[in-house]
Amino acid sequence: MKKKLGLWRKTLLGFAFLVLILLAIGFKIYFVAPIKVEKVSYIDDYKTISLEFDTDIILDSKTKEGIYITDSKGVHIPLSFHLNENSRTLIIKPFDKPYSLGQNYILMVNEVQGRWFGNIKEPMLQSFNISKLPVDESYGLGKFITEKVDNDKDYYWYVDQATTGEYAGTNCGPASAEMIGKWVDENFKGTAKEARELDYGDDGGWYTENIKNYLDKFNIKSKIISNVTKSSMISYLKNGNILLLGIKAGEISFNDPSNKQHKDRFYWVSAGHFIIVKGYIVVDKVIYFEVYDPNSWYETYDDGSLMGINRYYKADEVVKASKVWYDKLLLVEPN
Template sequence: MKKNIISRFIATALVFSTLVIGNTTAAQAKTLNPNTGKSNTTVSNLNGNNGQALNTSWGLGSKQTEYVSNNKSYDWYIDQGHTGQDSNNNCGPTSTVMALKWLKPNFIGTVEAARNTYPENDGWWYTNDVTNFLDLNNVKTYAVKQNVTENLLKSELKKGNIAILCVKMSYIPYNKNSEQRVGRFYSYDGGHFIVVKGYRVVDGKTYFEVYDPNNWDEQYNDGQEKGKDRYYLSANLVKAASVWWNYSIVIQPSSNY
């Protein structure tokens, strides 16, 4: 479904890793923790949309002390299972188009169109296909950053940014509990593109909130897609990136859109 991509992208990554993202700081707000009834300091995104309240049935824990979620007022999640004849291999174009929808509210491009722009013989996208498609769509506010760490991702998310990662899914443990939202919910364990758009600190552990396109119509009992707002434990996600492609494509909001 996805591909290990270092050799073709290393030169491009070294160039873009020198770019600097703006210093916009996310607003902080006091909120009431629905589980403890106590006031906790959480960080909201730039658009003031704090995402969903923590539910203890999700499997993260019960005491939340920090939450960042760079959501939008509109739906920008895409299930790669409905993206044409190359759906099995479309995690790269799907993650990229999701990021463009997040960045540009009026973006009308499709995953199929992205795939047709860089067909790659119907196979996996390379990471430079992602950045080339961002360039093609005049995205100026992104940077490729080397070494994926918890602190780097949290810092960028606090600024209101999101990140595209290419990771090895075998390092994200499979969770057989179909209603929990932590861990991998499918059997595939190879290379994979995802979008990281927030994080929670619960019971002292950091979980990154992701849009995982490998959904294929899977839903929780409440009707939400399982790939939407899925949570991957920080240590697992960082390892999954470091062994596969140890860079992040960080995208910053822009007033131009």
């Protein structure tokens, strides 16, 4: 009888031990199993990323450090994270500004903190490209940008000719000269008023040559080029230059300033006028030159910025407006 009881106890102990082993295995599978990314989706035109995991995750510092995006130069993009209520879908997008058009990026999911202590078994890498970006509807240009060059600066260099003194009404040339000086050198001290006094002290209109002569005084690299074409302008802009053109303003389509859009001419003046072309964009297959037009006269967009800043004029219209007026441009090189 004692032998039977002993055998019975051993059997129960063996069974209990087996149950404990199975429970331990189950615990490990349930609590420490590797986390997998089940699906990667781009949920809008700005390439906002949705990561769907096969289990609940925690959005902590470890997860934020373990998921990152780099550009083609390996620079990390500041990101914004949002974990949906289901705790399995993580939304990722750039923190402060959109991705750059035409740029290649790499998404790396290297480490994710699971609610039950799991983690990524194998890092996930996925590359993506920004081939188009939505256009702000308030600009009035269309839906998608597919190409863009903008030789802007990270400081303010625009000049409204309305602020240039006694001859402001005809100071589009001197105002453009001052803008060029500021574009080349943030600390440029010349002014449109000074430029007017140095060359043609009265209210006469300027020629492209007058602007070049003024810039030469400051050793600013520029050259006059005849026979303006759209393709050559685009090539110059791609090389990092800006361009000054004398145009017949009336050849640029008119858009009433009350519309507060960035597209087309916003003033009634239709005669000769100087503008600076600092870039171009392609929106819905239409090419626009990105312009600093000095003729703001205090007109502003809804955000308070002057209307001559970042105007978009159709490239074909700009070329025609140049040819019927002077058919020359001034190419200005970066410092």
